[in-house]
Amino acid sequence: MNNILNISLKGLLSAILFLLSFSISYSQKKSSNDSIDYKVESLLKKMTLEEKVGQMNQYNGFWDVTGPTPKEGNAKQKYEHLKKGLVGSVLNVEGTTNVRKLQEIVVKESRLGIPLLFGFDVIHGHKTLSPIPLGESASWDLAAIEKSARAAAVEASAVGINWTFAPMVDISRDARWGRVMEGAGEDPYLGSKIGIARVHGFQGEDLSAPTSIVACAKHFAGYGFVEAGREYNSVDVGTSTLYNIILPSFKAAVDNGVGTVMNAFNILNGVPSTGNKFLLREILKSKWGFKGFVVSDWGSIGEMVDHGFAKNIKETAEIAANAGSDMDMESYAYITYLKQLVEEGKVDAKVIDDAVRRILRIKFKLGLFDNPYKYCDTKREQEIINHPDRASVLEMAKKSIVLLKNENNLLPLNINQQNIAVIGSLANDKNSPLGNWRFGAKDSSAISFLEGLNKYTTNYKYAKGTDLTTGKTVFPLELNINETDTSQFAEAVNLAKNSGVVLMVLGEHGFQSGEGRSRTKLGLPGVQQQLLEAVYKVNKNIVLVLMNGRPLALPWAAEHVPSIVEAWQLGTETGDAIAQVLFGDYNPSGKLPITFPRSVGQCPIFYNHYHTGRASAKSKDEVFYSHYTDESVSPLYPFGYGLSYTKFQYSNLTIDASDAMHIKVKATITNTGKREGEEVAQLYIHQKVASVVRPVKELKGFQKFSLSPNESKEITFTLTDAELGFYNNEGKYVVEPGEFDVMIGTNSQEGLMGTFTRK
Ligand code: NOJ
Secondary structure, three states: OHHHHHHHHHHHHHHHHHHHHHHHHHHHHHHHHHHHHHHHHHHHHHOOHHHHHHHOEEEEOOOOOOOOOOOOOHHHHHHHHHHOOOOOEEEOOOOHHHHHHHHHHHHHHOOOOOOOEEEEOOOOEOOOEOOOHHHHHOOOOHHHHHHHHHHHHHHHHHOOOOEEOOOEOOOOOOOOOHHHHHOOOOOHHHHHHHHHHHHHHHHOOOOOOOOOOEOEEEEEOOHHHOHHHOOOOOEOOOHHHHHHHHOHHHHHHHHOOOOEEEEOOOEEOOEEHHHOHHHHHHHHHHHOOOOOEEEOOOOOOOHHHHHOOOOOHHHHHHHHHHHOOOEEEOOOHHHHHHHHHHHOOOOOHHHHHHHHHHHHHHHHHOOOOOOOOOOOOHHHHHHHHHOOOHHHHHHHHHHHOEEEEEHHHOOOOOOOOOOEEEEOHHHHOOOHHHOOOOOOOOOOOOOOHHHHHHOOOOOEEEEOOOOOEOOOOOOOOOEOOOOOOOOOHHHHHHHHHOOOEEEEEEEOOHHHOOOOOOOOOOOOOOOHHHHHHHHHHHOOOEEEEEEOOOOOOOHHHHHHOOEEEEOOOOOOOHHHHHHHHHOOOOOOOOOOOOOEOOOHHHOOOOOOOOOOOOOOOOOOOOOOOOOOOOOOOOOOEOOOOOEOOOOEEEEEEEEEOOOOOOEEEEEEEEEOOOOOEEEEEEEEEEEOOOOOOOOOOEEEEEEEEEEOOOOEEEEEEEEOHHHHOEEOOOOOEEOOOEEEEEEEEOOOOOEEEEEEEEO
């Protein structure tokens, strides 16, 4: 009895202590926010209208350009504006010396000395590159993804950057769109979780820490749905897609404290996102209570003239500011016209104050007013840059690899494997595996496939077979996209003929995906497909290692080639990561975050589609049902798919729906193979009847865990209203009682099925 009392007293005490510490930290946070608000208000009172508009102005630096080149003569104007305090932020400036130089101009020479924000596209690492975001997302490992963003923030902050234009949380279902490489794939649930991990990683626990940088959820909103996957194209989506697919990952980022949001280039249902009051004022700032600021995309304010939404640049400034875009990236619209627009009564002074408040708040949170040079420590810069955390980057790269096929256990290779042939120009490429968005990194700084292989064996011969690049320059592109030259085939085929196993490293060049890189073909670029088939004719023992920034449609390879490894663009440690997988030192555990189509004509293809009224044929000769006459409707590889060198068996699905608020779904997973391995168990639901039809399946949970041979694990998913509801066509989140299908499985197509009723 005494014991019980003791325990419950202890419990009570620790609960009180917990509540106390919670309330202390809550009130500390609150008072620091209050004092920031106070400081913001005091500063705002001192500012002239011109200085306020200046804070809303962002210029590209003079070192690097990630959009159309600024007009001649701008450099001088930018310098003058810095001195007058008419610039709130610059982008594309890095290095403590460069950053300090610009920061000193505003701090020492401008009237109020308001420090600058330094923005940069830190997308997948800075100097040391982790896999492209789509690749990282294939790990389904949120802790690893957060750690990767943290490492990127540590490097970026060491070279003067305090704001990254990441994460891109655009959901996309279209492999033709080049920017799928930059996101988390097609699913809003997985995409939200990954977005949150990245925001936490970049921003750290506290924005004022020296290694924290502000994150930016982009591109708000709809950019991933550009028509026909064509870059910068229009977006026209229904309310259900907008509320349930496009917006949730942004809301998740906002709910988790993301400091900034970036506009999208596209029009959304007829209104440019940059001038979209409904998106920015109604949803983001009002409904979601976003307290950070919105930056335009590069020139997206000015482009509203091209869209046919504004007569001239002056009008774009009026529309964008009133809609809620707080900072102008490289349109020169705000700095040129906003003051005049306020004086003419077209933009309310309150709109300007609101925008400036938001921008200053972030600057205070970063601690820039206490020390504007906190990101300019040259000693730290050297230390961090010279001692990168390559071990974590390698770990992330291995986790990102997806094993797509492994017939007859061709993989892993035996270390004593004789007579290896390596074919494909990507095998010897140190640049392409860095992927796109790698401005901070040195060109050709990746460990190539061959360099990784060398650490295991030198018992191989190499033939390129074809060239993906001309080898002339890196940027602008010198790609052999339309390569037709097959003169190097003979050497490769001869080599394959006399080899035990052929490792073919094929795919896209790193600069074939990313911004402005939409494609209409999803096969292997150039003559690589012919090369693959020519080699297959003489040797079927092929391990195809794919490097690509988007899903590729490779039905021939999927049918014929015995082993296929999806290796994306894995960044700095590419070669080592792949070699460790090929030789079995790492058991692949990645799962596709996006569907791989059979043919480009299936795009957009995604797992969470709706039921049609005619999903299947009623008889053999039936034609009036939802299908293609020349291709299957099924994907080549479904969302969530990925193999391991071991096998996992799913059993014992049980469901307890007695508590409507906490429905428990359980299953047992057993490693029935011979190796230890990691599995990602996925939970999908489908509400059978609802006021707005529900997708055939929706991911609502996943767990990644490791199992030794013969080991079993019971996993439990708890479904609450947060998982069971949906946004109706009025944008209201509703939970409707009714019957649900549920599946726990190894990918979106295979698993244990059950049903339950949510009372
Ligand atoms: C345009 C891109 O759309 C955006 O994502 C990027 O952050 C900016 N350029 C700045 O480089």
